[in-house]
Amino acid sequence: MSFEWKGVMPAVTTQFTSEDKLDLEMFQVNIEAQLKAGVDGIILGGTLGEASTLSDAEKSTLVNTTLDIVKDQVPVILNIAEQTTKGAILAAQNAEKEGAQGIMLLPPMRYNAGDHETICYFKEVAKSTSLPILIYNNPVDYKIEVTLDMFEQMLVHDNINGVKESTRDITNVTRIRNRFGDRLKILCGVDTLALESMLMGADGWVAGLVDAFPAETVAIYRLAKAGKVKEAIEIYRWFMPLLELDIHPKLVQNIKLAAVATGIGSENVRAPRLPLQGEERKRVLEVIDNGMKTRPSLPDYLNL
Template sequence: MEWKGIFPAFTTKFTSADELDLPLFGKNLKVQLDAGIDGIILGGSLGEASVLSNTEKEKLTRFTVEQVAGKVPVVMNIAEGATRDAVQLAKDASKWGAKGLMLLPPMRYKSDERETVAYFKAVASSTDLPIMIYNNPVDYKIEVTLEIFDQLQEFANIQAVKESTRDVSNVTRMINRFGDRYKILCGVDTLAMEELVLGAVGWVGGLVCAFPAETVAVYRLVKAGKIEEALKIYRWFLPLLELDLHAKLVQYIKLAEQQAGLGSELVRAPRLALVGEERERILKVINTSIANRPALPEYLSL
């Protein structure tokens, strides 16, 4: 498992009958692989994990593993309220063929440092799968501090962090404290280029679901030292990337996927598809960007 490169946080595709739309998911997956992504994350916030049954998670994971056929690792997100449920999902993910886990702190309870560490250690002890800790105190109200990461160093399978504190300086703090012990992947689309320049080795993306080639191109150009070329694409990309920061990021990004021909805007209740002025406003952002889509340099060989 190499925590490096572009890891899309895949949306979960639904039919109008509110069932998994695996053919549409497979269409998007093929385009992502052709664009050069480096891994796949299933069942995250963007994947509407909170409204998926375990049966659906299994079906989606097994389908993805089969379609990917070993080309890139499939990572299952764990965002459970109970420690025992998180431990069980980690075991299930391994059986289903996942090659890694993305692990959030406990959901729906603001655990303190001791409880957060115990939660992470319980899951890490239950599996051999490599783990990326998701550090997002803005949305989930629990910060995984440097002191917590220090206590997690004893677990060799805790290897990476999805850095979503929205403080770019935290990349430097992590590197100053731990060197390359933890691989840092940016988890906020609007800070991705900045964090890649500061030393992040990957990007867990949202808008990559609709614009995979542009996302991979920015990453590879930055890592090849072609900053000016990357910046031109990134500046075009920013209005789209800002859709990742809203509470309705699922609806916004799914609408972008639909407009890009890679998905649909169907979401699962209690989420509702966009309507009225809000939908028109977001459509304008998306369609204007698509109309001005930049020509990409050759990036796959970088």
């Protein structure tokens, strides 16, 4: 499947049973809700997917299950977050063999690689696969920044053609566009900066709260791209308290709890994560409950 990095691409959660097995039934409920809402791709195995707790066999199951559910309606993308270049190459090659249509690629995990090491890491993975690659640039959480000069060296590989922009610096969208034009597609990776990023020229949104509110997320994107900015802002302002649940160390628990409220997920997480408790749980539920009570009516955003 040929595609571009654009539109709303959910970083989907991995659903677990109370016995800590993959809950493929609830997983399908969520994926089907995403497709109905009009998302443009499905990203598996990200932070929200609790990738660090998944076995290779479980990742394979998720890829194959998603491909079966999606049936070529949208691309299926696998996130790769490995500690070694060898491991990342193997993961990329396996993803391609299993039928994934793209890769979201993080810098090396645990080791704080220098610029040259990071460039070599990304380039070696790019050489090992024909799949399009979205570089995940998140120096806030992962302590490695991929600078524009670094991208300049990496773009000799045609399949490095997108960036998940999570630097938290909104002006970086303009810098990337000025430097590379359309050669490097830009997907915002921070829920609370998504509309601003799209208005500055980002091509799309790797979203988190979409896992609970897919229609509202896609509506904001479609309205913004159709020039209906006022309508997009109205939904975005309602959404903001919920979107802030994404920029938190317990974003997985927060978003899974929100998906319980909308009926498209469970709050089961894999240890060492545990469901929210006490005052923290109460606070998050108040945000979710208020969002549910004031949930806006949406325009016919799929037919703009």
